[in-house]
Amino acid sequence: MVVTIGTIDRRLRQDGPTRGGRPGVGQEGPGIKMAVSPRRQPTLDEVAERAGVSRSAASRVINNAPHVSRATRNAVEKAIKELGYQPNRTARALATQQTGIVTLVVPHDNPELFADPFFAQVIVGVSAMLEETELHLLLCLASSHRGRARLTNLLRTRGVDGIMLMALHGDEPLTDIIDRSGLPTVHVGRPLHFEPQWFVDSDNVGGARLATEHLVRLGRTRIATITGQLATEAGKARYRGYREAMIIAGLAPHGTAEGDFTENSGAEAMRALLDSHPDLDAVFAASDNLAAGALRALAEAGRSVPADVAVVGFDDLGIAERTDPPLTTVHQSVQDLGKEAARMLVAVLAGQQPSSIILPTRLVRRGSA
Amino acid sequence: MVVTIGTIDRRLRQDGPTRGGRPGVGQEGPGIKMAVSPRRQPTLDEVAERAGVSRSAASRVINNAPHVSRATRNAVEKAIKELGYQPNRTARALATQQTGIVTLVVPHDNPELFADPFFAQVIVGVSAMLEETELHLLLCLASSHRGRARLTNLLRTRGVDGIMLMALHGDEPLTDIIDRSGLPTVHVGRPLHFEPQWFVDSDNVGGARLATEHLVRLGRTRIATITGQLATEAGKARYRGYREAMIIAGLAPHGTAEGDFTENSGAEAMRALLDSHPDLDAVFAASDNLAAGALRALAEAGRSVPADVAVVGFDDLGIAERTDPPLTTVHQSVQDLGKEAARMLVAVLAGQQPSSIILPTRLVRRGSA
């Protein structure tokens, strides 16, 4: 039977002693078991018995531990194969105190924000790296209070072995929660107010310099900038890169407007700049979204790009190719960001002390500058 | 170039063979433990002792089970509060045979594909729904052979309680793996060759009809279509919707070209259509990406949209607003897709028998038609 939305009865746990099936949901009574009862998997004991050895011997074989004779190993391996045995993950986790799961935490006040391709790219990178290990990825989008509570619970109950945190805003209450958990944590992008022990970040300052220097090289002298939130490390860093490049070039900043990394804010900022500095001949926007907005505003104002005003963006996550004109921008490899973060976390979990990493950026020339 | 930042000094307990940290990775020797040793969490026994009751009583309190006197409950709750106790997730999972984790499986042959905003939206929806429960989300991007093996392992070792599967292609080997696992599975989007017991899908046929009917209503009569892969349920369904609408309108299809849901393939298909049916006056593209490509090709061919050729897309995931002209398209609520899938899985896990769901679509009028 198929029903269109609206008709379905969405009661989850109704009154009465429904067990709900979830540990910790907390109801009473004899629970309903899972609708689909999986056939029982063979246990280590069964393997051991079949192989005619003790459970410990079997365990040693499985874990590749020493002190196993050739004969024992063979017998156990045979039994494993015959039974199609796979060690139970949970039992193993309980015994070893390690879950084999790491989490990527993405705080966000607005679910839409997660739709930014940035996150998808990080996830792709993380996941590509983890695929080479035995670790699995738990994705934790923590927004609401409830979301944070869930995360706290996850960490305190030792539900994961390690954390990758995308620290977005300045004062993320999550950092505290995470700190308190004592779990190894790798930051994807640096937070605003401190430098974590382990992080991987793009070279935002360097990238912004690259962009600005490019504009200088084109002979532009009245170069404005549209920044991202300055309450963001990336926002600050890109702004810094711009200023440094300007100073080195012996130029004075020619207009600054703060956006919030969105296209609309970019358009708005551009309008403000055109207002305050009508003679500007170039603008460095701290993200492609901002730049796209700026392009729109410039078009509306009748300025041609790049003839009248050259524009450079930052990110190169796809939008840059679709603007009109296509955007000259600073490319950062977000997948690598994720990949390196995962690699770093794996190293930490293995007891190593990896160094934090700053990934290079590069200029991609297209039509807008 | 990768710049490493400083050397962080943090005490580490070195020496001895590295354990690798991962269960199942299989090394020998006395391992180093985790770099960061978390302070031990209090156990249920400690709670029970402090409360002066038995462990079972304490457990009952925590699980809200019946047969607990007011006094016992109070004592235990007090102890819990004082100790800051949180039940250990793994231990509980072992005892209850439920992990409290569900997985969203996204098969993909190309990591880039995952960057499609579609997935992000599904994740946002899933995650929003799960936030209301005690369940966590494990994201499984299974591509390579290794990825599939990992998934198999995850399922066979009972690492998750349930599955949400985005069945993309026709003959996904994963369906087999998943079937075999016996775990409750909800499909996000229907697979090509069979109708699963539990799925949630958008009304692709209806949406395509909406789109085509709109073109008919505009007075267009030579309406072509650019389909997605016909080896895809969505591709097939949208094509079907188009044909149905045409039949109802008493019109004959006026050109069909198959794309693969990408912008480039859309452009290519459009060129082919212009070639074979130069007199077409409208086109229904089975996705916004396809439509965006079509718009490009039309512009290149000097046809004006919508004057010469009206274009309608499908999806409405952001791109539609940014094309030139903005795309009239069929809106599907992908977040809801995720949300409903999660809700359905939760219901199944709770022992219910939810009905599958087909979510409505609606036409969004913009500039292209």
Next chain:
DNA sequence: TCCAAAACTGGAAGCGCTTCCAGATTTAGA
């Protein structure tokens, strides 16, 4: 006041695996 029924309680047996340890077996050196 008494007694059966209802409500509560803690002991104990798991869940499936790892790992310590003491004893048994090999191995190799003399």
Next chain:
DNA sequence: TCTAAATCTGGAAGCGCTTCCAGTTTTGGA
């Protein structure tokens, strides 16, 4: 051939929680 060292082995004790069960206490009706 004998013995110390090296290697292997299985028993047993966890990991931290749930849950069955039998015994104990309360309750309430007569």
